[in-house]
Amino acid sequence: MGSKTPLYDAHVKAGAKMVDFHGWDMPLNYGSQIEEHHAVRRDVGVFDVSHMTIVDAQGEQAQAFLRYLLANDVAKLKTEGKAQYTSMLNEKGGVIDDLIVYHFNENSYRLVVNSATREKDLSWINSVAEKFTVTISERDDLAMVAVQGPNAAEKLQQVLTAEQFAEIDGMKPFVGRQVGDLFIATTGYTGEKGYEIIVPADAIVGFWDALLDAGVAPCGLGARDTLRLEAGMNLYGQDMDETVTPLEANMGWSVAFEPADRDFIGRQALEQKKAEGHDKLVGLVMEEKGVLRHGQKVIVEGGEGLITSGSFSPTLGFSVAMARVPATVGETAEVEMRKKLVTVKVVKPSFVRNGQSVL
Amino acid sequence: MSTIPADLKYASTHEWVRNEGDGTFTVGISEHAQDLLGDMVFVELPDVGDKVDAGDDVAVAESVKAASDIYAPMTGEVVAINEDLEDAPETVNNDPYGDGWLFRIKADDASEFENLLDAEGYQAVVDED
Numbered sequence: 001m002g003s004k005t006p007l008y009d010a011h012v013k014a015g016a017k018m019v020d021f022h023g024w025d026m027p028l029n030y031g032s033q034i035e036e037h038h039a040v041r042r043d044v045g046v047f048d049v050s051h052m053t054i055v056d057a058q059g060e061q062a063q064a065f066l067r068y069l070l071a072n073d074v075a076k077l078k079t080e081g082k083a084q085y086t087s088m089l090n091e092k093g094g095v096i097d098d099l100i101v102y103h104f105n106e107n108s109y110r111l112v113v114n115s116a117t118r119e120k121d122l123s124w125i126n127s128v129a130e131k132f133t134v135t136i137s138e139r140d141d142l143a144m145v146a147v148q149g150p151n152a153a154e155k156l157q158q159v160l161t162a163e164q165f166a167e168i169d170g171m172k173p174f175v176g177r178q179v180g181d182l183f184i185a186t187t188g189y190t191g192e193k194g195y196e197i198i199v200p201a202d203a204i205v206g207f208w209d210a211l212l213d214a215g216v217a218p219c220g221l222g223a224r225d226t227l228r229l230e231a232g233m234n235l236y237g238q239d240m241d242e243t244v245t246p247l248e249a250n251m252g253w254s255v256a257f258e259p260a261d262r263d264f265i266g267r268q269a270l271e272q273k274k275a276e277g278h279d280k281l282v283g284l285v286m287e288e289k290g291v292l293r294h295g296q297k298v299i300v301e302g303g304e305g306l307i308t309s310g311s312f313s314p315t316l317g318f319s320v321a322m323a324r325v326p327a328t329v330g331e332t333a334e335v336e337m338r339k340k341l342v343t344v345k346v347v348k349p350s351f352v353r354n355g356q357s358v359l
Numbered sequence: 360m361s362t363i364p365a366d367l368k369y370a371s372t373h374e375w376v377r378n379e380g381d382g383t384f385t386v387g388i389s390e391h392a393q394d395l396l397g398d399m400v401f402v403e404l405p406d407v408g409d410k411v412d413a414g415d416d417v418a419v420a421e422s423v424k425a426a427s428d429i430y431a432p433m434t435g436e437v438v439a440i441n442e443d444l445e446d447a448p449e450t451v452n453n454d455p456y457g458d459g460w461l462f463r464i465k466a467d468d469a470s471e472f473e474n475l476l477d478a479e480g481y482q483a484v485v486d487e488d
Contacts, residue, residue, distance in 0.1 A: 028397075029397070032398055032452070033398050034423065222423060222424075226423065289401050289403065290401065290426075291401070291423075291426065293425075293426075312400040312421075312423055338419075338426065
């Protein structure tokens with residue numbers, strides 16, 4: 001048996017098919033992952049993301065520490081609660097993990113990192129922190145849910161008190177705010193409007209039940225994967241890992257090379273990679289029958305690459321994928337699937353936003 | 360718990376077979392198989408008129424999770440396919456033993472049916488998964 005989030009019993013009660021996810025017993029679906037996918041695109045769904053790791057970094061050198069640890073620059077964060085997508089790199093520029101950092105003030109930040117990489121992340125963070133005046137605390141007293149979809153705000157309003165909702169009403173994207181016991185952020189992993197909400201572990205079951213009572217659909221890892229793929233969001237361990245730099249994973253935008261005098265772990269390797277040239281992560285679209293899958297070979301102009309994530313897109317009704325290929329790639333590619341070569345379109349790795357195709 | 364109707368026969372590769380009593384046999388995949396595969400997104404069926412041998416891969420059930428070959432449980436000719444699955448592959452999930460049938464074979468040798476697993480025998484296969 002794996003680790004259980006505080007919502008384990010609630011999942012079983014809701015009819016979840018539970019599966020092992022990197023040592024955690026998590027819901028794959030509650031019946032149909034495609035229906036759950038549509039619920040998030042058209043209405044609202046809730047995911048248990050309590051398996052993710054929440055780490056607070058506090059102290060007089062918290063900002064200096066994170067400016068060295070992370071590839072994006074936390075000094076760009078000026079307002080309380082502002083969030084930033086970033087990554088931790090090794091000296092070779094490989095991605096140890098991608099994460100979201102929240103800025104409370106220059107002495108206080110919160111990181112939300114992946115569950116699959118928990119141990120190595122914590123040991124890396126702690127080892128780098130030794131050179132700084134900063135205290136690292138893992139917040140295993142907290143649980144987290146993601147409420148995602150066009151009707152997320154309306155449903156959340158039904159679950160919060162009027163005072164609580166007023167605090168976050170109209171909050172801009174990528175901002176988090178402490179509201180009583182809750183930390184509510186306008187972030188997510190679906191390409192829809194919505195919230196990620198951190199709740200004390202002992203209060204999460206009541207919060208979950210209230211959301212379900214308000215008509216929010218419980219959604220599992222299956223829908224989470226197709227939603228994030230349609231949105232062109234990377235999955236750690238699949239679209240990038242320690243052998244891949246952010247530049248090769250469509251994460252170049254989250255690396256701050258300016259100011260030039262900021263040293264961060266991996267910087268030198270990335271600068272070298274940039275000068276030498278490198279592969280890139282692209283989107284693939286196949287409108288004919290069949291499903292692009294992780295690991296399939298992709299033949300492009302100037303070489304070949306691999307599909308890192310591929311699936312059927314429930315919103316589009318055909319298959320999409322992300323693939324890492326030589327930068328010489330043209331407008332089409334050939335994918336080797338089930339005994340034949342199929343021609344697919346090459347696009348930017350983003351397929352659906354706010355319920356609509358962006359192809 | 361998945362259901363395994365007693366009036367059907369089964370292949371160890373998770374197809375079910377129903378004797379239509381006129382020399383033809385309807386084939387689908389079991390409740391257990393559709394549950395393992397998850398939401399179906401495409402079903403590729405053979406063509407009517409195809410000659411198939413028992414054990415040939417003749418169809419593909421492609422779900423969100425994986426593409427899975429479906430094998431002909433008996434030798435014969437394909438006499439009908441379930442064209443409704445083209446637009447509604449989820450029928451295989453929702454009604455695997457009914458509207459989610461895949462194809463029908465006119466058997467060369469109807470006695471092959473007797474060699475397939477009965478519900479109890481198939482339950483043993485499921486228990487091993």
